[in-house]
Structures are given as C-alpha cells and as structure tokens.
Amino acid sequence: MLDIVKNDPWLEPFSRSIEDRNNYFLKKEKELTQNGKIRLSDFATGYLYFGLHKTTDGWVFREWAPNATEIFLIGTFNNWQRMEPYRLRSIEKGVWEVKIPPEHIRHQDLYKLLVSWEGGSGERIPAWCRRVVQDAQTHIFSAQVWEPATPYTFKITNFKPDTSPLLIYECHVGMATAEEKVGTYNEFRENVLPRIKNSGYNAIQLMAIQEHPYYGSFGYHVSNFFAPTSRFGTPDELRQLIDAAHEMGIAVIMDIVHSHVVKNELEGIARFDGSYDLYFPSNPNRRNHPAWDSLCFDYGKNEVLHFLLSNCKYWMEEYRFDGFRFDGVTSMLYYSHGLEESFTRYDDYYNNRQDLDAICYLTLANKLIHEVNPTAITIAEEVSGMPGLGLDIKSGGYGFDYRMAMNIPDFWIKTIKERKDEEWHPSAIWWETTNRRADEKTISYVESHDQALVGDKTIIFRLIDADMYWFMSKLKSSSFRVDRGMALHKMIRLVTATTINGGYLNFMGNEFGHPEWIDFPREGNNWSHKYARRQWQLADDKNLKYHYLGDFDKAMINLIKSVPDFQTTTITKIWDKDDDNVLAYMRERLLFVFNFHPEKSFNDYGMLVPEGEYSIVLNTDNFRFGGFGLNNDTVHHFTHHDPLYAKDGKGWIKIYLPARSAFVLKKI
Known part of the structure; x- marks a missing residue:
C-alpha cells in the first residue's frame, strides 16, 4: 500500500485508482528512459x-x-x-x-x-x-537570432534556495515600474530587487516570462515556450536579473504555463504544420479549452512530453531558474478542466474523469526538475484539493514541493464582503488558515495577482474603498474606514503568514496597500498603463500612511525568519472564543493573540500558556505601524501560578486586548 493511502485512511476505497495512476507514470518513465538506460534528464534535451x-x-x-x-x-x-x-x-x-x-x-x-x-x-x-x-x-x-559575441556569464553557479520558510514576492516585470509604460528586466534588477531584499523576502515568482502575443493576458496565453518575452529586454538581461537575485540570496521561481496554448497560428504553435493535432488532441472537444479560448496539449504524445519536459530543463539550465509555479493544474487534472465541479468529497477526485496523461506529465515534470536540481522548488496552482499533489512520488504523490492554499484568499474576500465585523469568528479563521493535508506543504497567501484584476478589488481597497483617495495622508484627518482597513489589513496578513506549514506569498505592492486594481492596456481603456504599474512612491512618502503597512510587513517577515524552520514548528491553538472574536496560538516561544472584535477591548484577558515571562515583539497597534499605541510594548507579562495547571507547566497570562488589534509575545 502506498504511503498516501496509509497517511489518509479515507483514501483506501480509491487505492486501486491511485495505484493505477502511479503505475501509469512508472510505465511511461520506463518507456522514456529506455528501461532505465538513460535518465529522464537525458530525454529532456x-x-x-x-x-x-x-x-x-x-x-x-x-x-x-x-x-x-x-x-x-x-x-x-x-x-x-x-x-x-x-x-x-x-x-x-x-x-x-x-x-x-x-x-x-x-x-x-x-x-x-x-x-x-x-x-x-x-x-x-x-x-x-x-x-x-x-x-x-x-x-x-x-x-x-540571439548569438551575441560575448554571451552573459553567470557569477553565481551553485545557488541553493532558502526554504525555511519560503517567502515569495510575486512579480510582473512589465508592471513593476512606476512609469506608465512596460518595465524592463534592467529596471526591475536595479530598482525592485533591492526593495524585495530589504523587505525580507527570499524568493521572487516571475510572471509572464514565456513570450505571449497579447500583453493583457498577464502572460497566460503563451505563444513561444522557449523565448523569454522581449517586451522586458534581452535574454541576457533576464540572465543578469536572475544572477543579481541570487547574489542577494533570493531564489527565482518561474510562473510556467503548460496547461494550455494561445490559439494564434502566426505567433504560436497552433496548426503549425497545417494539422490541428500536432501538439493537441484530435478531438475538437478536448482540443479547445471552453473557458480560456485556448488550446489544450495532448499529454499522451511522447513528442509533446519531449517538448514540455525539455522546456522545464531549458529554463533551469539556460537561465538558472530555481523552480516553477505550475499554472492551471486543476485544468490539467480533469477532462472537465474542473469547470462546474464541486469537489466536496473524495469521490469527486476519482470519478473516471481524470486525465491520466496530464497527471503523468505533471509527475514526470516533478521527477525531471528535481533530477536536474535536487534543491529546485515546484508549486502547484490547484483549486480542487486533489490529494497527493504536494506529496513525493515514492509515496504515491505527484511530486510537487508545495501547493497553493487557494481557499485562504477566497475565505478573506467572502468574509469582508459577507460578514459583519462582529461575525469575524476566530474558529472560522483558524479552520481556514490551518485546514490542509498533514503530509503536504502549502503556500499560504491573502491575495495574489488574481485577486486584484480589473473587475475585482485588492484586500485594502475592499476594506477602505474610495477613502483611500482622501484619507491616506498623515497631514489630514483620518476616517473610520481607513483606521479600520489598516488595522484589519495587518491582522489578516499576520494570521495568514504565521499559520503556514510551507511558505507565504505576497503580490508586489500589496504589502503596503497598493491602491486600486490591475488593468492592462487594452482597447477598452484606450491602451492605458495607468493601472498596469506599481506606485512605489506611495510607500516611500513618509507623509502618507502606506509606509505603515509596508513597515509592518517587513517586521512580520523578519519575525518569521527569526525562528529557524518556522514553517515546521508545531502550531498549538491556545484559545478561541467566537463571542469575543479572540484567537490565540503558539509556535515555539511565540504567542500570537488576535482581537478581531470591532468595538470591545478587554482588560486582563486571561488564557493558559506555558509558565514564564513574555515580552511583546510585534504589535499591529504600535504607533510605528499606524496604530493607536494603546498597549505599552515595553511592559513584560508574567504568568500567574495556578496549582490546577502547574503540573502541566502552565499558568494564566492576563493581557489588555484593544479592539481590532493583534500582537506577538515571546517567552523569555
């Protein structure tokens, strides 16, 4: 019996399906490697x-x-x-x-x-x-033709990513400039990389690297899989960017699109030799993606596997990418592409509508990537919750190192839109931020680029809305919306980032509350770049409140990094009470306390914690983060002895909990 089934007894009724899937991969790997005479890496050349x-x-x-x-x-x-x-x-x-x-x-x-x-x-x-x-x-x-007389030579050749934990800054090079234009690799290297380094993140996830004919597709309608987009500069300038990131200790993950292909014939690989099924299924219903107006690969063809696996190795060998975030994995796993599927029970994952060829490709890709670079990082962007994605192949998994915790941003948006402030129940927050498979690592996040696209809103804009235009200046009076929004923005990020079991992701600029949405230049907005850029000057202007959020994010990231292998430490719930909107949990010697109540502050709020002395090391309500400073962060807190719990080494800590605030105490 495979470990995936041993780890989760609820999978036992589907063990045959899981074993068949695993055997399908093993058979294909054997075929591609000529019964083990060559390595998968030798095939992918x-x-x-x-x-x-x-x-x-x-x-x-x-x-x-x-x-x-x-x-x-x-x-x-x-x-x-x-x-x-x-x-x-x-x-x-x-x-x-x-x-x-x-x-x-x-x-x-x-x-x-x-x-x-x-x-x-x-x-x-x-x-x-x-x-x-x-x-x-x-x-x-x-x-x-790109054959310069003096090609770029990498300075860093033995880089190893820091994954303890993995702290990802999701980026789009083109929109990383404050100017209303398409940014470049060089500008990103010179102006943005130092910001990321200073903020404490140890990885960047680059979007829209593979060439795409339509800029507004955000890079997800790929035409040329081996060509880094020339909109941002030359191939050697991309190499220089990656080299510079490595010099700063920052890993570079590529947002790779192997889930579909743009339909364009003149720019892409559609109908390349006059046939409709060179890289794609012969059945039009399987060839055409109904939701994305694009084409789907035929993963059952060895030539397609050769193309895609070679593509993975190419970006690692030629550009030194440290791994990949695979886009649209749900679309690959099922013939339905996951559309109009509920995925509420295990039967939904094993309903004979799985695309075994696509699943086999993903497993082969993970095997190859880690064969080329054992320290490489692979992340699955997958919404259905398919068991085993983030489990190693030997255990019966698909081999991804991480999977995106896509339930968390959905939860925060739903909470902000549908719940009254007093209904922000800690039990629900705890469940959503910690609900994951015990044997799979996840990337937690509040919002990625997805949550900020035109027609939607960033978290900060959902919280503050039009008041961002009038009340983000320190020189003017504030508003209730701004005070509330800034407080919750910090609390939402703190609880999401500190409950991780793998890594944490933030889309560039969202850490300081970048206003408004993302809208790429298109006919409908007169081809404007106004919303396809990042207004870094807002975070730099000390007369505005944006820097408070950025300063808090940096302090939060540094706190997480201060605990070795923070993501693997045991997380223990200390207290949650929905009536009070209070949540508390511990990791190592850190005690995290949240009071989500919109009005009630609590004096001497008691909870049982390991006996000892505690000091405040991070406080969302601190003046330097735009708070009201209602707690004295220099005061140490001592537990009160209780003979009933002394044998367990616990005592009562009593704390003042201001409304809509959170802080972290460290046991000395």
Whole structure:
C-alpha cells in the first residue's frame, strides 16, 4: 500500500485508482528512459537539438512538422524569400533539417519558417526558437537570432534556495515600474530587487516570462515556450536579473504555463504544420479549452512530453531558474478542466474523469526538475484539493514541493464582503488558515495577482474603498474606514503568514496597500498603463500612511525568519472564543493573540500558556505601524501560578486586548 493511502485512511476505497495512476507514470518513465538506460534528464534535451544552433562549421536548424510537405527558412538574411540553400529536408519521423554556412546568418537577424502542407501554406515562428520580437510599426512577431559575441556569464553557479520558510514576492516585470509604460528586466534588477531584499523576502515568482502575443493576458496565453518575452529586454538581461537575485540570496521561481496554448497560428504553435493535432488532441472537444479560448496539449504524445519536459530543463539550465509555479493544474487534472465541479468529497477526485496523461506529465515534470536540481522548488496552482499533489512520488504523490492554499484568499474576500465585523469568528479563521493535508506543504497567501484584476478589488481597497483617495495622508484627518482597513489589513496578513506549514506569498505592492486594481492596456481603456504599474512612491512618502503597512510587513517577515524552520514548528491553538472574536496560538516561544472584535477591548484577558515571562515583539497597534499605541510594548507579562495547571507547566497570562488589534509575545 502506498504511503498516501496509509497517511489518509479515507483514501483506501480509491487505492486501486491511485495505484493505477502511479503505475501509469512508472510505465511511461520506463518507456522514456529506455528501461532505465538513460535518465529522464537525458530525454529532456530537445532544446539542444531542435531550433537554430550555431556549430563549428555554420548553422543547423531542425523542426518537427510531420504533416509538412515543404519547409523553407526565410528571414532578413534572404529578403524573406524561398531560396534553395534555405530549404529544409525531411530526415526522420517528421523531423526537418537544414544546414547553412556561417556567414549567411548573423546575430539579431529575423527569421520564420514558410511551411507548406497538402492544400495550404503559411508563415510560422519556429516552435523551439529562443527569442521572439515584435515590430514596433507593424506589430508583427518574428523569431530573432540571439548569438551575441560575448554571451552573459553567470557569477553565481551553485545557488541553493532558502526554504525555511519560503517567502515569495510575486512579480510582473512589465508592471513593476512606476512609469506608465512596460518595465524592463534592467529596471526591475536595479530598482525592485533591492526593495524585495530589504523587505525580507527570499524568493521572487516571475510572471509572464514565456513570450505571449497579447500583453493583457498577464502572460497566460503563451505563444513561444522557449523565448523569454522581449517586451522586458534581452535574454541576457533576464540572465543578469536572475544572477543579481541570487547574489542577494533570493531564489527565482518561474510562473510556467503548460496547461494550455494561445490559439494564434502566426505567433504560436497552433496548426503549425497545417494539422490541428500536432501538439493537441484530435478531438475538437478536448482540443479547445471552453473557458480560456485556448488550446489544450495532448499529454499522451511522447513528442509533446519531449517538448514540455525539455522546456522545464531549458529554463533551469539556460537561465538558472530555481523552480516553477505550475499554472492551471486543476485544468490539467480533469477532462472537465474542473469547470462546474464541486469537489466536496473524495469521490469527486476519482470519478473516471481524470486525465491520466496530464497527471503523468505533471509527475514526470516533478521527477525531471528535481533530477536536474535536487534543491529546485515546484508549486502547484490547484483549486480542487486533489490529494497527493504536494506529496513525493515514492509515496504515491505527484511530486510537487508545495501547493497553493487557494481557499485562504477566497475565505478573506467572502468574509469582508459577507460578514459583519462582529461575525469575524476566530474558529472560522483558524479552520481556514490551518485546514490542509498533514503530509503536504502549502503556500499560504491573502491575495495574489488574481485577486486584484480589473473587475475585482485588492484586500485594502475592499476594506477602505474610495477613502483611500482622501484619507491616506498623515497631514489630514483620518476616517473610520481607513483606521479600520489598516488595522484589519495587518491582522489578516499576520494570521495568514504565521499559520503556514510551507511558505507565504505576497503580490508586489500589496504589502503596503497598493491602491486600486490591475488593468492592462487594452482597447477598452484606450491602451492605458495607468493601472498596469506599481506606485512605489506611495510607500516611500513618509507623509502618507502606506509606509505603515509596508513597515509592518517587513517586521512580520523578519519575525518569521527569526525562528529557524518556522514553517515546521508545531502550531498549538491556545484559545478561541467566537463571542469575543479572540484567537490565540503558539509556535515555539511565540504567542500570537488576535482581537478581531470591532468595538470591545478587554482588560486582563486571561488564557493558559506555558509558565514564564513574555515580552511583546510585534504589535499591529504600535504607533510605528499606524496604530493607536494603546498597549505599552515595553511592559513584560508574567504568568500567574495556578496549582490546577502547574503540573502541566502552565499558568494564566492576563493581557489588555484593544479592539481590532493583534500582537506577538515571546517567552523569555
């Protein structure tokens, strides 16, 4: 019996399904590794074979296009014309190849393929190309040769991520500038990385790295899987950014999209060789994603596995990414893509509607990634709660290191929208922030980029709304909404970040209460960048209140980091009482106390804790975090002896709990 079933007896009725899934993976791994003669990493080297490569005696280009009848390489080097020296020849199993003298192609030349098939032809950007650029006037995309005379050399070659715990700053390079434009890799490296380092985060999660034709897709409609987007700069500038992050001790995780593909034929891999099912299922109902207007991969094809697994290895080897956050995992797991599914009981996970090929791919990807780099980080963005995603493969899991705790942001939004302040019950807060599978690590978060997209609101904007425009200045009188919103913003983040069992994530700028939503330039907003940027100056201006929230976030992160392997320490609930809206729990020597009540402050509020002396080390209500300073943080608190509990080493601590505040005490 696999450990996944031993760990959770409720899975026993589905043990056959779980074992079949695991055996399916083992059989496929055996096939791809030639019965163990090679490693999975040796299989995933397509990027070294396909595409355009400079050799000792010229250039060689290869592409997989089994339905093609004729292919020419066209570009600026031959005036975009069909010319015999650039004709590809079919060599084997649908692979085409051409060899070109060295002087014919130069660095930064533009190129495409002219592909013909029975009944048609079209220009295509090579599936394995490493750089794609868009013409500023025509807006047409083309592949570009990237072979600089002096390629970037990494300074840091043996970086190991700090995962004790993993503290992720989710970023979008293009919108990381305060200017109303698309930001660059260099600007991010120079201006934003130091902020992240100063804030205490030890990892960044970069969105929208794979090239995508529509900027407003947030990078989730990928066209060119091996090309870092040229909107932000050159491939070497991305390498320099990652190298700089490593120098600062910051891991770099890539938000990778292997769950679907943009439909564009001229920019992507759709109908690449005239066929509809080169990388995709032959059945149109399975090929087309009904919710995303995109195409789904056929994970049952070995050529598709070769493409995607090679893609994982490519980003790790060529750019030194430290791992991946896999987007849209729920969509991959089920033929229904998880749409209109409830997932309220275990039967829903094992209803014969699982896509075993997609599940096999995800397991292979995790095996490969950790084979290439044993310290790599993999995270599943998955909403259904499928058991085993964050469990190692040997135990019967899928091999992800972490899964996103997607219930938590949903809970906070629902609470803010639907609950009166006095109904913010600690029992519900405790349940949502600690409800997870004991054998799987999660990434907890209050809000990611998802919660801030146009049509929605950030947490701070839900709490404060239009008062942000008028009452965030220290030079003017405050408002009830601002005071309430800032207090709850700190408390929500503190309880979410300190109940983790794996890691914590924050989307850039949200730590200081970045106002409003995210809206990328589009026809509906006159192609404006006003809401696709980050107003860092708000956090830097000491006359505004935003810095209070940023200062608190930094203090909170540093507190978490002060406890070795904070995420693995035992978390013990000390007290929760819904009538009082009070919650308390301990980790190691830290006591976390929350009073969510909107009006009631409590004098000498008592609870049983380990006997001893306690000092306040973090207080949401402190003046330096924009609070009212109702507690004296220099006062030490001593437990009161009680013979009934003395044998357990416990005594009563009595504390003043101001309304809508939280603080952390440390046992001395």
